[in-house]
Amino acid sequence: MGSIVNRSAVRAAIHIAAVFAIYLSASMLIPAAVDLYYGNRDWQVFAFSALLLGGLALAVTLATQGRPPQVTTRFGFLLVNLLWLTLAVAGAVPFVMSSLGMSLTDAFFESVSGITTTGSTVINGLDHAPPGILIWRSLLSFMGGLGVIALGLFLLPFLNIGGVSYFKIESSDIQDRPFERFQTFTISLIGIYSALVFLCAVCYTAAGMEGFHAVNHAMSTVATGGFSTHDTSFLRYADNPAILWTGTIFMFVGSLPFSIMILFAVRGRLDALQDPQIRVFAGYTIVFAIALAVYLRVHRDMDFFDALTHATFNILSVISTAGFASDDYTRWGPFAVACIFVATFLGGCSGSTTGGIKAYRFLILFELMANGLRRLIYPNTVLPVRYGDRPVPDDMQRAVVLFIACFLVLWGITTVLLGAAGLDFVTAVTGALTSLTNVGPGLGDTIGPLGNFSGLPDAAKWVCAAAMLLGRLEILAVLVIFTPTFWRR
DSSP: OOOOOOOOHHHHHHHHHHHHHHHHHTTTTTHHHHHHHHOTTTTTHHHHHHHHHHHHHEEEEEETTTSSOOHHHHHHHHHHHHHHHHHHHHHHHHHHHSSTTTHHHHHHHHHHHHHHHHHOOSSOOOSSSHHHHHHHHHHHHHHHHHHHHHIIIIIHHTTTTOOOTTTTOOOOOHHHHHHSSSHHHHHHHHHHHHHHHHHHHHHHHHHTOOHHHHHHHHHHEEEETOOOOSGGGGGGGTTTHHHHHHHHHHHHHHHHHHHHHHHHHHHHOOOGOOHHHHHHHHHHHHHHHHHHHHHHHHHHHOOOHHHHHHHHHHHHOOOTOOOOOOSGGGGSSSHHHHHHHHHHHHOOOSSOOOOOOOOHHHHHHHHHHHHHHHHOOOOOOOOEEEEEEEOOHHHHHHHHHHHHHHHHHHHHHHHHHHHHHOOOHHHHHHHHHHHHOOOOOOTTTTTTTTOOOSSSHHHHHHHHHHHOOOHHTTTHHHHHGGSSSHOOO
């Protein structure tokens, strides 16, 4: 498992998190500039938050300087958790101090929802909220989405708990010398991700969305974050199919493995398109979208193009864990609600900005199920589990089964906790599910597609925030640090 997590390792992890917080404090100057431009006094909030956080982070950085740590899996688990917790706490500071007068609970919930690209919100009156706050929410989604990609492409495979690494699908020379290409990988990732956000904003603007809203929605769309600048999400644009299809296309792109785009940018390769998880993801998205469109055409007498537009946008929004909504799909009928509920589990591809169980896990799980059934007939047959044309290592198979088992157990525990906090059954079940999968909206009148989480008790908000972090860090990366073995010699 690696070396002991000792004081020097903890000190080194805190040092790296503090350096990260310095960069985060600098990003607060962006919403400060936006508020200053629009004449909103909240620019002072962001300026003060930047100085406060930057000063504290600098002090911690200087106090924790030391020898570089030995890179082990234990240190990796510790660092990943500490970085995301730092981002969550630091991101909440401007919310607490803003003119919105948010409580500590609401501020932390909103920050966690942003960095985990969940998109659940506790803010009412988004249409009239300070522009700096709206930009800050979108920036949290932007940074969270970028972190999610890096998590899925590099960190999780390194920690042996899942993910399909960029380096594993590269040529053998990269596998042998991954860190020699890590700088190229990082630059390419940031460049491609930022270019997609810029292109999405341009397309939204061309389709008729106002510039400020286009920028906010672009960051949240590519990050599959789901934060909108409107209380009614994309219902405001329900009569503009160009905007809805723009969102659909970029949510789909955000759900694809960024390794493909990186390989194309770095090596000029497109053969990674043969990644089996892409076919699985595209397959269940198309099936659900067409089935729902036909259902809307028949049972709600909608024009087929309109039905296909809204069905595809909303079903992909849920599958990609973006969480936008162009309509209250809970009123579309029982079949639609059932489709949305099942879609909440799915997710996109590994190495994308999405949450959920993800396509590659379903592919491996179904291979395991098929082989298990075959062995009932031929007990002595050796049947390797394959991912495309490659055998799946035993540790990857165990990680998939362990993840799904932990997911189901945590879903049950979270549901019970939300029920104990006073939520009704539907809200508790779907609130737990949407938090763990980082989708955003649940079902029911309270947290449905056009509702929000502001009416939940504080205890329920803390439970949901914890579930969002668990889901974003793929559950196992969090649970492992709570085991006695992790800290034992």
